[in-house]
Amino acid sequence: MRDEPSELLRRQAPQALRLVETVHHPDLVHAPILLPIAPPHEGDSSRSAAYDSGITLAPLQLDELWDFGDAAASEGRLVAAAAAATDDDERAELETQIARALGLQARYARAHAVLDTVTGQAPAAAVRVALERGRLHNSAGDAQGAIVHFRRAADAAASAGLVFLYVDALHMLAIADPSNGDRHTAAAFAALEDVTDARTQRWxxxxxxxxxxAAMAAGRHGDALVSFHAARADAARWGTAQQIEWADESLAECRAALGDEA
Structure with a gap:
């Protein structure tokens, strides 16, 4: 399975995406997560806001700073943005992204050290710290450790009504805990049902x-084709031209696999 937050899809080719932040070990036994994760509260206005109101740093702002094909350059932009930030919570969120950029360069100890210094008081900062801790553990091959942090991020995001980050955490849980991947993915789709923001729907x-x-890896090519068609349709509705191109490539690869089976 590939780690594909929507901001990744715009700038990286599919093959590269299969490797980014996703160290998957089939021989690892993942403990099932049995307790349900509560969805964001129904009454939260953030479900239909331009973006989650509790996030100081809007996703579209981060898009301008991130290039997942060049983590080192992204780190430089994020460091500069954090240094220039006048709002403590915005700086805290930027610092979590610096840690993410370091993790993509396999500088895990330094990335954890950066997260140790994040002091923002807003719920979004705490959620992002847990998310990035989880990504660091997952990239380093510690899926069990990653699950703990992703679950913490999902619970905190749900409590704060931060739908964008809640879905991010669930999508990472589906990667780190593949035995429960379908359940985590279904919960993520359910959280998106009432959201009107196009950037959030891009998830x-x-x-x-x-x-x-995931279906391709399991040899379920028919199921994979259904998912790739859905990805193509949502890319056309919510995404970018690059996402549409990569969705077409995924469909072509899946159809080729189905042809090989014939």
Missing amino acids: RVSLHNNAGW
């Missing part, structure tokens, strides 16, 4: 795409 592309590659 649908990643969720369908990851489900497709």
Whole structure:
């Protein structure tokens, strides 16, 4: 399975995406997560806001700073943005992204040290710290450790009504805990049902795409084709031209696999 937050899809080729932040060990036994994760509260206005109101740093702002094909350059932009930030909570969220950029360079100890210094008081900062801790553990091959942090991030995001980050945490849980991947993915789709923000809805592309590659890895090419078609449709509705191109490539690869089976 591939780690494909929607911001990744715009700038990286599919093959590269299969490797980013996703160290999957088939021989690891993942303990099932049995307790349900509560969805964001129904009454939260953040479900239909331009973006989650509790996030100081809007996803579209981060898009301008991130290039997942060049983590080192992204780190430089994020460091500069954090240094220039006048709001403590915005700086805290930026620092979590610096840690993520370091993790993509396999500088795990330094990345954890950066997260240790994050002091923002807003719930979004705490959620992002847990998310990035989880990604660091997952990239280093510690899926069990990653699950703990992703679950913590999902619970905290749900409590704060931070739908964008809640879906991010669930999509990472589906990667780190593949035995429960379908359940985590279904919960993520349920959280998106009432959201009107197009940038948040773009998660649908990643969720369908990851489900497709999980099905491909399991040899369920027919199921994968359904997921890739859904990813293509959502890319056309919510995503970018690059996402549509990569969805077409995934469909072509899946159809080729189905042809090989014939």
